[in-house]
Amino acid sequence: MRLTSIAQVPDALHPGYDPAGHGVGIVHLGLGAFHKAHQAALTDLALTAGGGDWRILGVSLRSPKASQELAPQNGLFTLIEKGAEGSSARVIGSIADAICSAGDPEPTLHAMAAEGTKIVSLTVTEKAYGLNRATLGCDPKHPAVAADLANPQAPQGVLGLLTEALRRRHAAGLAPFTVLCCDNLPENGTLLRGAVVDFARKVDPALADWIAATVAFPSTMVDRITPAATDATLAEAQALTGTEDHAAVETERFVQWVVEDNFPLGRPAWEAAGVIFTKDVPAFEAMKLRMLNGAHSMLAYAGFHAGLPLVRDVMAHAPLAALVHRHLAAAAATLPAIPGIDLAAYAAALAARFENPGIAHETFQIAMDGSEKMPQRIFAAVEDARTRGVDIRPFAFATAAWARHISMATHDCTPYELRDPRAKELRTMAEGKEADAIVTALRAASFIPAALSADMAFWTTVEGILAEMLFEPMIDVIAREAT
Numbered sequence: 302m303r304l305t306s307i308a309q310v311p312d313a314l315h316p317g318y319d320p321a322g323h324g325v326g327i328v329h330l331g332l333g334a335f336h337k338a339h340q341a342a343l344t345d346l347a348l349t350a351g352g353g354d355w356r357i358l359g360v361s362l363r364s365p366k367a368s369q370e371l372a373p374q375n376g377l378f379t380l381i382e383k384g385a386e387g388s389s390a391r392v393i394g395s396i397a398d399a400i401c402s403a404g405d406p407e408p409t410l411h412a413m414a415a416e417g418t419k420i421v422s423l424t425v426t427e428k429a430y431g432l433n434r435a436t437l438g439c440d441p442k443h444p445a446v447a448a449d450l451a452n453p454q455a456p457q458g459v460l461g462l463l464t465e466a467l468r469r470r471h472a473a474g475l476a477p478f479t480v481l482c483c484d485n486l487p488e489n490g491t492l493l494r495g496a497v498v499d500f501a502r503k504v505d506p507a508l509a510d511w512i513a514a515t516v517a518f519p520s521t522m523v524d525r526i527t528p529a530a531t532d533a534t535l536a537e538a539q540a541l542t543g544t545e546d547h548a549a550v551e552t553e554r555f556v557q558w559v560v561e562d563n564f565p566l567g568r569p570a571w572e573a574a575g576v577i578f579t580k581d582v583p584a585f586e587a588m589k590l591r592m593l594n595g596a597h598s599m600l601a602y603a604g605f606h607a608g609l610p611l612v613r614d615v616m617a618h619a620p621l622a623a624l625v626h627r628h629l630a631a632a633a634a635t636l637p638a639i640p641g642i643d644l645a646a647y648a649a650a651l652a653a654r655f656e657n658p659g660i661a662h663e664t665f666q667i668a669m670d671g672s673e674k675m676p677q678r679i680f681a682a683v684e685d686a687r688t689r690g691v692d693i694r695p696f697a698f699a700t701a702a703w704a705r706h707i708s709m710a711t712h713d714c715t716p717y718e719l720r721d722p723r724a725k726e727l728r729t730m731a732e733g734k735e736a737d738a739i740v741t742a743l744r745a746a747s748f749i750p751a752a753l754s755a756d757m758a759f760w761t762t763v764e765g766i767l768a769e770m771l772f773e774p775m776i777d778v779i780a781r782e783a784t
C-alpha cells in the first residue's frame with residue numbers, strides 16, 4: 302500500500318507522546334535541515350521523557366519553502382539517521398507549526414511576544430546576525446541591520462525581530478523569553494547579547510537597559526553533521542516509512558548539544574535527551590569549532606579543488622585524509638584541557654564521522670561563507686598555537702586553500718560560484734592575483750585579527766603554499782604536503 306500522509310506512518314515510528322496535547326513554548330528562527338535534525342529531534346525526546354508545553358513554532362526568515370513543506374503535515378517530518386550499518390527513520394512531533402516571516406513579520410512577532418513563549422532559539426547561519434565581532438556589538442552596515450534600524454517595528458532580520466518582540470513583551474509587562482543561539486560561533490550567547498543590546502540602544506536606550514538587565518542569552522555548542530536534503534533523502538524516507546514526506550531530513554547518528562543552564566522561564570527536559578548542561582560551554586565550543594569545523598573548512602577548500610565532491614571522498618583519498626588527521630591534532634594542541642574529554646579520542650571519533658558512508662556531505666556546501674567561518678575555525682587557533690609552540694603550518698595550509706578558493710582560479714577545476722556575503726570584496730582582493738598580492742590584501746582585511754595580521758612568519762608560509770596552489774593542480778600540492 303502506498304500511504305499518502307505522514308500521519309499514516311506506522312505507530313512504532315511516531316513520537317512517544319500525543320503532539321496535539323502539548324502547547325508551543327519555543328519560537329525557532331531558521332527552519333533549516335540542521336534545526337530539524339538537532340534541536341527539534343532532541344526536543345522530541347525531551348517531550349517523550351518530560352512532557353510540557355515545549356513544542357516549537359518554526360520560522361523561516363527568507364524562503365517559504367520549509368514552512369510550505371511542513372505546514373500541510375502539521376509540522377510532522379521524517380528524521381533519517383544514518384550510520385555505517387544502515388539507516389533508520391522516525392517521525393518527529395516537536396514542531397507544532399511553521400511560518401515564514403519574509404514579507405510579513407507580524408505573525409512571527411505575535412508568537413514571540415505571546416506569554417506562552419519561553420524561549421526563542423536560532424539557527425540562522427553566522428552571516429545572518431549582523432554582528433560586529435571587533436566591537437562586540439551590531440554592524441549597522443549589515444543589510445538586515447540597516448533595514449531594521451530604519452524601520453524597527455517591521456523587522457526582517459534577527460536583531461530587529463528579537464528587539465521588537467522584546468519591546469512588545471516589556472510594554473505588555475511580560476517577562477522576557479530566553480534567547481538561545483545555536484549557531485557555530487564562539488561564546489555565541491555572549492556575542493548575540495552584545496549585538497541585540499547595541500541594536501536596541503540605537504532604537505530605544507531604555508529598552509536596551511531592560512534587555513541588558515533581564516534577558517538570558519545562554520551559550521551553546523551544537524553538533525550534528527546534516528547535509529542538505531535532496532531527492533535521494535525523500536526517496537529513502539518513502540522506502541523506510543512507506544509514505545511520501547516532502548519535509549524529510551537525513552543526518553548522522555551522532556548528536557551533541559552542550560548548553561549553559563540559564564533559562565529563567567524554564568526549558569524542556571533536554572537532559573533526558575542527553576544534552577550536557579555546563580558552565581564551561583566556551584571550552585566545548587572552541588574544541589568543536591577548531592577541530593570539527595576547522596578540519597571541515599580545510600578539507601572543503603582543498604577537497605573541492607582536488608575534485609573530491611563529498612567529505613567521505615576526502616577521507617578515502619589517503620593524502621588529504623592524512624592532512625585532516627594532521628589538522629585535527631594541531632587544532633587539539635591549541636586547546637586547554639577539558640575535564641573528562643580526551644581530545645585524541647575526540648579527533649578519532651571526528652575522522653570516523655567524516656568517513657560515514659551513509660552521509661553525502663558536499664565539500665562545496667561547507668566551502669560557503671568562508672569569511673564568516675575562518676576567523677573562529679582557523680585564525681583563532683593560530684594565536685594559541687604561537688603561545689603553545691604548536692606548528693602553524695596546518696593552519697597556514699587551510700588559509701592558503703581558502704585563499705585559492707576566493708582567487709577563483711580554475712586551472713584544474715570547472716568554474717564555480719563564490720558563495721560568501723563578502724564575495725565582491727573577496728574577489729577584488731584575490732581574483733586573478735598572484736599569491737603575494739592576495740596575502741597583502743588579506744592581511745589588511747577587516748575580518749583578520751590584528752595580532753594575526755602582524756604574524757609575518759604565518760603569512761610567509763601561507764604565501765608559499767598559495768603560490769603552489771595557484772600554479773599546480775591541488776591534488777599534487779596535497780600529495781606533497783602529506784609526505
Ligand code: CS2
Nearest residue numbers: 523524525526527594597667
Ligand atoms: C560545517 C558545519 O557547513 C559547515 O560549515 O562545518 O555545518 C558542520 O557540519 C556542523 O557544524 C556539524 O555540527
